[in-house]
Amino acid sequence: MSSRALKGHSLWYGGWLRLKRNKVAVFSGIYICILCLIALFAYQISPYAFDEQYMDRILESPNLVHWLGTDSLGRDMLSRLIHGARMSMAVGIITAIISLIVGASYGAVAGWIGGRVDAIMMRFVDLLYSVPTLVLLILVKVVFDSMPLFTNPELKALTGMLLALSVVGWVTLARMVRGQVLQVKQLTYVESARALGASGGRIVLRHIFPNILGPIIVVLTFQIPSNILYESFLSFLGLGLQPPFSSWGVLANEGWRSLRSYPHLIISPGLALFTAMLAFNLLGDGLRDAFDPQSR
Amino acid sequence: MMTGRLNLAFGPPLAIFWLGLVVATFFDVSIPSFVWWSAAAYTLAGAFWHTIRYGMLAYVGKRLVESLITVAVIASATFLLLRVLPGGPFDSEKALPPEIKAAIEKKYQLDQPLLVQYGNFMVGLVQGDLGESYKYLGRNISEILAESLPASVQLGVYALLLAYLIGIPFGVLAARYHNRWPDHLLMALAISGVSVPSFLVAPILILIFCFGLGWFEPALWDGPAYYILPTWVLGTRAAAVIARLVRASVLEVIKADYIRTGRAKGLSESTLLFKHVLRNSLIPVLTFSGPLIAGIITGSFVVEQIFAIPGIGKHMVLSVSNRDYPLILGTTLVFSVILVVCNLLVDLLYAYVDPRIKLNV
Numbered sequence: 001m002s003s004r005a006l007k008g009h010s011l012w013y014g015g016w017l018r019l020k021r022n023k024v025a026v027f028s029g030i031y032i033c034i035l036c037l038i039a040l041f042a043y044q045i046s047p048y049a050f051d052e053q054y055m056d057r058i059l060e061s062p063n064l065v066h067w068l069g070t071d072s073l074g075r076d077m078l079s080r081l082i083h084g085a086r087m088s089m090a091v092g093i094i095t096a097i098i099s100l101i102v103g104a105s106y107g108a109v110a111g112w113i114g115g116r117v118d119a120i121m122m123r124f125v126d127l128l129y130s131v132p133t134l135v136l137l138i139l140v141k142v143v144f145d146s147m148p149l150f151t152n153p154e155l156k157a158l159t160g161m162l163l164a165l166s167v168v169g170w171v172t173l174a175r176m177v178r179g180q181v182l183q184v185k186q187l188t189y190v191e192s193a194r195a196l197g198a199s200g201g202r203i204v205l206r207h208i209f210p211n212i213l214g215p216i217i218v219v220l221t222f223q224i225p226s227n228i229l230y231e232s233f234l235s236f237l238g239l240g241l242q243p244p245f246s247s248w249g250v251l252a253n254e255g256w257r258s259l260r261s262y263p264h265l266i267i268s269p270g271l272a273l274f275t276a277m278l279a280f281n282l283l284g285d286g287l288r289d290a291f292d293p294q295s296r
Numbered sequence: 297m298m299t300g301r302l303n304l305a306f307g308p309p310l311a312i313f314w315l316g317l318v319v320a321t322f323f324d325v326s327i328p329s330f331v332w333w334s335a336a337a338y339t340l341a342g343a344f345w346h347t348i349r350y351g352m353l354a355y356v357g358k359r360l361v362e363s364l365i366t367v368a369v370i371a372s373a374t375f376l377l378l379r380v381l382p383g384g385p386f387d388s389e390k391a392l393p394p395e396i397k398a399a400i401e402k403k404y405q406l407d408q409p410l411l412v413q414y415g416n417f418m419v420g421l422v423q424g425d426l427g428e429s430y431k432y433l434g435r436n437i438s439e440i441l442a443e444s445l446p447a448s449v450q451l452g453v454y455a456l457l458l459a460y461l462i463g464i465p466f467g468v469l470a471a472r473y474h475n476r477w478p479d480h481l482l483m484a485l486a487i488s489g490v491s492v493p494s495f496l497v498a499p500i501l502i503l504i505f506c507f508g509l510g511w512f513e514p515a516l517w518d519g520p521a522y523y524i525l526p527t528w529v530l531g532t533r534a535a536a537v538i539a540r541l542v543r544a545s546v547l548e549v550i551k552a553d554y555i556r557t558g559r560a561k562g563l564s565e566s567t568l569l570f571k572h573v574l575r576n577s578l579i580p581v582l583t584f585s586g587p588l589i590a591g592i593i594t595g596s597f598v599v600e601q602i603f604a605i606p607g608i609g610k611h612m613v614l615s616v617s618n619r620d621y622p623l624i625l626g627t628t629l630v631f632s633v634i635l636v637v638c639n640l641l642v643d644l645l646y647a648y649v650d651p652r653i654k655l656n657v
Contacts, residue, residue: 274493
C-alpha cells in the first residue's frame with residue numbers, strides 16, 4: 001500500500017483506489033457509460049428512424065450515407081443498432097434490478113431465519129436450478145404469452161421478456177445473499193446489535209446488508225451481461241422480442257437469414273453484443289478484485 | 297484408508313474405453329448395441345461395487361431418491377402450468393364448431409377432470425408414453441424425442457469433451473506462467489471466449505470454412521464434416537470458462553503448505569505440477585461440471601438453430617411457435633432429466649474422488 005493508506009479510509013475508498021489502478025476495468029466502465037448514454041439518447045443520436053424504410057436503398061453494404069448499410073426492408077442498420085442498444089441495455093439493467101430486489105429479500109429472509117424455513121425456501125431454489133435456464137425462460141414466456149393481459153403486442157413482448165429474465169435471474173442472487181447472510185450472521189457485531197435489542201429486520205438492513213454489498217455488486221455486474229445475452233438468445237430463436245422492435249438479438253435473427261450474401265447484417269449486431277459483454281465481464285472482474293478480495 | 301477411493305484399476309481404463317466409444321461415434325464408426333450395453337453394465341456394476349465397498353449406499357440412495365422427486369415435481373409443475381393455460385392450442389381465429397372442438401378434446405382427453413388427466417399423464421410418464429403431438433398428427437411425443445435425442449446428446453458430449461481438452465491445459469499453462477505473457481494472452485482469449493455470442497462466431501466460421509474453403513458443411517448433422525463447427529462453437533465457450541476456473545484453482549493450490557514441502561524436499565517442478573497440484577486443483581472443475589452442462593444445454597439451442605441440427609433444442613423452439621403443448625412438456629422434461637442426472641453423477645463422483653467430503657446422510 002502506498003502512503004495514502006496511512007490516512008485511513010473506508011473499505012469502499014480502498015476498493016475504489018484498487019479499481020482505479022486497473023486500467024482495463026476503467027476503460028470497460030467508460031465504454032459501458034458511453035453505451036448507456038447511447039441507449040438513453042437513442043432517438044437524438046440515430047441518424048434515421050429505426051423503423052423507417054428506404055425502399056430504393058435495400059440491402060446496401062456499408063457506405064457514406066448508411067454507415068452500416070441497410071437491411072432487407074431498407075432500414076438504416078446504424079439506427080437499428082443504436083435502438084437495439086437501448087432495448088438490450090434496458091432489458092439487462094431492469095431485470096438485474098428486479099432480480100436484485102426479489103432475490104436479495106428472499107435470500108436474506110432464508111439466511112436470517114435459517115432452520116426449516118431456510119431448508120424449504122432453498123429447496124424451491126434448487127428446483128428452479130434443476131431446469132436449464134433457457135428452458136425455464138421459454139416456459140415462462142409460453143405461460144405469459146397465453147395470458148390475455150396486454151392488448152398492445154409490443155408491450156406484451158417486452159413485459160414477458162422482463163418477467164422471464166427476472167424469474168431466472170433472482171435465483172442466483174437469492175443463493176448468493178443467503179450464503180453471505182449465513183456467514184455474516186455469526187460475526188460479533190451482529191451479536192452486539194442483537195444484544196442492544198435491535199430487531200431482526202433492522203439488523204439485516206442496517207448491519208448485514210452494507211457489509212455484503214460488495215459481493216452483491218459484483219454478482220449484479222455479471223448478471224446484466226448474462227441477461228443481455230439471454231435476451232439476445234431468445235430473440236435470435238424467434239421467441240423473444242419481434243421486429244419492428246430492435247434489439248441486438250432481433251437484428252442477429254434478421255441478419256442470419258441472409259448470411260451468405262449480406263454478412264454485414266449479422267456481423268454488426270454480433271460485434272456490438274460482443275464488445276458490450278466483454279466490457280461488462282472485464283468490469284466485473286475488476287470490481288471483484290477491488291471490492292471482494294476473498295473471492296480472488 | 298480413506299485416500300484414493302476410486303479404484304485405479306477400474307476408473308481410468310473405463311474412462312478411456314468410454315472416450316474411445318465417443319471418438320468412434322464422431323467418426324461415424326458403427327458400434328454394435330451390445331458394446332454399449334456391456335459398457336454400461338460394467339460401469340454400473342463397478343459403481344455399485346464402490347458404493348458397497350466404501351459404505352456409501354445410504355448416500356447414493358438418498359441422492360437417487362432426491363433426484364427422482366425433483367424430476368417428478370418438475371414434471372407435475374410443467375404439466376399443470378401448461379394445462380391450466382387460458383386459450384388452448386386449438387383456438388384459432390375462426391371459432392371451431394362445438395362438435396369438432398368436443399371431438400378434438402375427447403381425442404386428447406382434455407374433456408376429463410384435471411386430476412384424471414394428471415393421473416393419466418404420470419402413469420404414461422412412468423411407462424415412457426408422453427401422449428400424442430398436437431402438431432405432428434398421429435406421432436407420439438416419445439417417438440419424436442427418441443429420434444432427435446442422439447444428435448443433441450452427441451453435440452453436448454463432444455462440446456463437453458472439447459471444453460475439458462482445451463480448457464484444462466490452457467488453464468494450467470496460464471497459472472504456470474502467472475502474470476507473464478502466456479498468462480495474459482490466454483486469459484484475454486478466455487474472457488473473449490466467454491463474452492462472444494455464438495451468432496457472431498458461427499457466421500464467421502461458416503463464411504470461412506464452408507463457403508470459403510469448403511472444408512465443412514454449414515448445416516445438418518450427418519458426419520464429421522458436419523460435427524466439427526457446431527462442436528467448436530459450443531465447446532470453446534465452455535473451454536474458456538474452464539480455463540479461467542483451472543487457472544484460479546491451480547494458483548490457489550500452489551499456495552498450499554504441502555506444495556512448499558514438496559519443493560523443499562527437491563521434487564521436480566513437473567512432478568509437483570502433475571502429481572500434487574493438478575489432482576487437487578481439478579476438484580473444482582468436477583464440481584463446476586453441473587453448471588457447465590447447464591450452460592452447454594442453453595448454448596445448444598442457439599447452435600442447433602444456427603446449424604439446423606435436428607436435435608431436441610430445435611424441437612422445443614418449434615413446439616413453442618406451434619403451441620404444441622405435449623411436445624413442449626416432453627422437451628422440457630428431457631432437458632431437466634439430463635441436467636438432474638448429470639448433477640447426480642457429478643455429486644457422486646465428487647463423493648468418490650474427494651476423501652475429505654463428509655457424507656451427511
